[in-house]
Amino acid sequence: MAGKVTVGAEKVTQKSIAARIDGEEITVGELDGNLQFVLHDIAEMEHKLRLNKLQEIIAKTTEVGKDIEILLPVPEPPRIELPYEGRSVRGNPEAPVTIAVFCSYQSPHCKSFQPMLRQLLNKYPGWVRQVNFDFPLKFHREGIRAATSARCAAEQGIFWEYHDALYTKTPDLGAETYSQTARHLLMDGNRFVSCIEEGGYRDLVLQDQDIALQLGLQNVPIVFINGLYLKGKRPFKQYAYWIEKELVKLDIDPKQDHAWIQTKNNKDRLPVTNLPLALVGISKSSVESKSRALIEVEGQRAQYFFPGQALLKEVSLKRLQEGYAVIDNRGTVERLPLKGEGQNVIPLTSSLQHDESLRQRIEQPQGAQGKKLIDPDGVLTLGQAWLAQQLEQREALEAKFIKAELEVEGHHLMRLEGVADNEFFTALGFEENDVLLRVNDSWVHSGQNELWNALTSGKVIDVAFMRKGLPHRLQYVVEELGYFEENSEE
Template sequence: MWQLKLLLRLIILFSLGCVAVGCMEKGEEITSKQMQSSSYEAAARIDGRVITLQELDSTLELALYDIAEQEYELRLNKLNAWIDKKDGNNASGKKIEILLTAPEPPRITLPTANQNLRGSREAPVTLAVFCSFQSPHCKAIQPVIRRLMSTYKGWVSQVHFDFPLKFHREGLRAGTAARCAADQGRFWEYHDALYVLTPEINGDTYSQLIGQLQLDAQKFEMCLSSDTPKASVLENRDWALGLGLKNVPVVFINGFYLKGPRKFEQYAYWIEKELRSMGINPKETYVWKDDETIDDRDLPITGLSLTLLGVSESSVKSKSKALIQVKEAAAKYFNVGQELIAGASLLRLHSSYAVIESKAGLEKLPLKGKGGTDVLQTHSYEQNAELKRRIEQPLGPGSRQLIASSGVLTLGQSWLSKQLEQREVLEAKFIEAELEVEGHHLMRLEGITNNEFFTALGFQENDVLMRVNDSWVHSGQNNLWDALTSGQIIDVAFMRKGLPQRIQYVVEEQGYFEKD
């Protein structure tokens, strides 16, 4: 077996060339003491130059781990098959102890400082994700990444590395466009939108997202035609190739290498292991800086005609904002320090309430509803527990859950308002489908192929809408319009070619995750 592995290493070695593996110069020698160590075992001698296993393996670190992981999986699967065969799924109740240990992935140092970041740079764990915007596997991993960011909120940050593959025709251009959106502070909204629209992204997608995200079109096009953003994407790609990466996605958790799409639990294992190594309990709630030094919980509740509908927290204090309705006016976003009404301004924000400074002194403005139970908090892209349950289990507690949302689309408020001016035309695109619910027909979309509104929302011809938040969409009711104008998060479930789909929409000017 070892002879086969050695031959494999030598073949890879000479395909890379002697320079790549750092072969020893002619005349250099290894001491007898070093040769006694397996890491200094000679793999080959070429015209007097010694190539050691240490030199060889240092260039094959990721590839050798892939092989070790495959060996572990083969052994584990075989062992489980033997146990099931011999013990009939342990019907006898025997104590079974698995002694195989999974190989630990190598840890790689990555240059993350200049990459687009989601979350706080102070987070103790960083997920470095190498992906291509046109990859279906990268699209599939997005719900897992979002779940990790939510479960370990504050403890984990995410950085994006572009790795467009040769057969992804739009990969390079999509990565370039996302970097141009980053120049206007909208990288993550653009990032999320591209993955929602994948694999249908094309030349029209980029101009569509300019309007949808309310970007400066002239500035965006000038950026797209320049060499700088493209060069940055190619620099990421070359870095990935230099590491020996061949496919996407690849996630590095604080440098730990995890190849290919994986389950939430596999990523969570390494995140929690890293946190514990730093003395952090992964189950503890991350406390934002303000909460560490300021306790506003006992402040009196304000009597001003203000309603707090959502909180968008940021690690950069000046970027935190609140969705507030002033009297009967439409809700809008206010930044910390901004005046709400005459004599009253937004002093600071917490996850479930805002602090108002007025002539009466400091007062607390809680999220709408007791404890925020009927409020959608924009900082987490999540609904409260009860609403979330009704959305994910439409048939009641204990029933099968809907699939996770495939992505989050940000819709600019002014763009959306303009689109909804033609609401009657848009409503005409809903045609009764064959399926019925609550005594009414579900609604199918027809004639939307070139429609900007429905394309921006990620819909395709013949999609059948099922639910908007926790309400059915059918010939008797369609709550999509009211939901889009509510200033809250919208969760839409629909059927495409017989398969369930789910998308979330955030109607706001700036998302929660920001680059600091």
């Protein structure tokens, strides 16, 4: 290296001069700005080492029953700003806390992270929302194409259902996976395939990738909670800690219910609109962006509207509830009641939680003292029309269940054979030689198989199975898609 190089040994602060190059100064703060995530990772490692040593000391020197107060401060993550505009949102679109996730659809780590995200949304309904950033890694051959296909699904209004379905197939992604997923979600297949082949969304995926690289991100998943950096998959309590800290900063009690889920109270409080609108029918979906309403505007023939669409000048449909619509009338929130108050509601299957007693029977089949099942690997949405078509071949599908060696309740468990190229079982996330264990709270064996009844029950379905000696669990939601498309000309 040409020129003179000298090394200093002063105490380092953010204002310390790290170097002078031809008289131009570079401060430590400037360096740290480019290394903020790496330095935080190091700070977290130091904190973990200190905490482990502290726990060793406590275990050796503290008598049982004594009060212990740990005051070791948790390193504050760096905070950044991210562009959220135009992204699909899961949860309350106006939630005060945003969970931004950088992931790749071909990453097994991102796949295993999905149950954690669902837990957080269920724990803080209304208070948090999730947005997705695409970060396909270089060695993920299908990473960019998978992310592009998800944006094509968003074009048809079913981003999150498609997002969840892809992660159940990870890492085995490809053209057939995308088209098959589109079929069972009742998408416009030609439009979907054209969208992928034209690559119109590829640039947006690469823009997300550039954001990640400019931030210095290297692996996935990476989470930002209101911009606070959290690297890698962590225990639930760590995410909850930062979410609750953000809520407290906003003077919000994390244990308080959000008005977003208090639909009955909302109905009582909202004034009824006097606008020339008539709500003829409601199609309420578990996915808010897919809920829609038949509304007569100024006495004209009823048309269907989605949340966010304009009804009149400066008037838009805000959201749908059971029996009424919430509208934004020039900044004032009002209620548009359904004609007949409860009549003509067109219900769709809702992916709500099971009731408490059923949930306990599902998750702890051996009772309160038994081992609890793992969290679901994913939640798959199935189009009702697609499912009905598949079940026309029920006899052939049932023939794919072969007796396994293990027994339960005096009967053999059932193993899947010859399903590798079968659209029905592949769409449900099953593979060759999977052994089904339970459907909801019932065992699957040679004496009974509740899968068929469950799929036509109109309720969320919970399936547990074994694959290569390891337990897995999936949930299915059957949606009655396409009602308005079929009836809008009447």
